[in-house]
Amino acid sequence: MKIGTIGAGTIARAVARHAARHGHEVVLSNSRGPETLGDVVAEIGPPATAGTRLEAARAEVVLLAVHWTQVPAAVADLPDWDGRIVIDATNQFTSLPPHPVIADLGDLTGSEYIASLLPGARVVKAFNTLYGSYIAADPRHEAGRQLLFLAGDDADARATVRELAEEFGFASIDLGPLREGGRLMQLGGPLSGLHALKQD
Numbered sequence: 001m002k003i004g005t006i007g008a009g010t011i012a013r014a015v016a017r018h019a020a021r022h023g024h025e026v027v028l029s030n031s032r033g034p035e036t037l038g039d040v041v042a043e044i045g046p047p048a049t050a051g052t053r054l055e056a057a058r059a060e061v062v063l064l065a066v067h068w069t070q071v072p073a074a075v076a077d078l079p080d081w082d083g084r085i086v087i088d089a090t091n092q093f094t095s096l097p098p099h100p101v102i103a104d105l106g107d108l109t110g111s112e113y114i115a116s117l118l119p120g121a122r123v124v125k126a127f128n129t130l131y132g133s134y135i136a137a138d139p140r141h142e143a144g145r146q147l148l149f150l151a152g153d154d155a156d157a158r159a160t161v162r163e164l165a166e167e168f169g170f171a172s173i174d175l176g177p178l179r180e181g182g183r184l185m186q187l188g189g190p191l192s193g194l195h196a197l198k199q200d
């Protein structure tokens with residue numbers, strides 16, 4: 001599978017490493033251009049490459065891993081998503097810890113807001129509930145596999161992300177649509193920052 005990342009920081013690199021390790025073609029992108037990502041792709045190793053935002057966004061599955069306030073610029077001017085899957089790993093901090101401020105979207109969940117910026121995309125919220133170090137680590141522990149929650153409005157897109165997560169070694173838990181599942185996973189929800197293992 002071809003996987004693009006918009007953002008090439010802690011979360012994008014962690015997911016890219018899992019994907020590359022399992023033979024997926026990965027294209028990482030950031031705000032400064034592919035020429036700034038040489039060390040990053042060299043460290044992840046082939047089949048990871050650096051690309052533009054547009055090149056990353058053309059992949060079958062695209063991980064959105066930039067800070068909340070960076071999202072509008074990161075997804076600006078991209079063509080219609082045409083049914084491609086976007087994994088939304090963001091958390092809706094308008095100001096980061098140690099002085100966190102959480103975006104107030106009223107009734108809307110964070111990923112529904114993100115979906116509104118991505119016309120035609122099938123958005124699946126995933127990876128946002130875990131600390132970066134738990135995403136980067138091997139999810140298979142002696143006591144069990146790291147739980148990975150996910151939510152999205154398209155069942156097939158959720159199934160694709162589940163398959164990827166399981167392949168990486170996570171124990172995936174499908175929470176259904178963004179409205180209900182996303183709310184459980186986002187900042188302030190009961191699953192945000194919950195790190196738990198599943199015994200197989």
Ligand SMILES: NC(=O)c1ccc[n+]([C@@H]2O[C@H](COP(=O)([O-])OP(=O)(O)OC[C@H]3O[C@@H](n4cnc5c(N)ncnc54)[C@H](OP(=O)(O)O)[C@@H]3O)[C@@H](O)[C@H]2O)c1
Nearest residue numbers: 007008009010011030031032065066067074090091131132
């Ligand atoms: N870190 C965690 O433990 C953790 C855990 C769960 C979820 N999250 C969420 O995951 C998201 C990413 O966090 P992170 O820790 O990976 O952030 P990070 O390490 O600071 O990386 C942010 C990345 O976004 C890129 N970026 C910024 N503006 C961009 C734009 N306009 N176009 C393309 N790329 C752009 C940056 O590239 P440049 O350097 O070139 O600007 C950088 O590669 C956040 O929403 C965060 O809340 C983080």
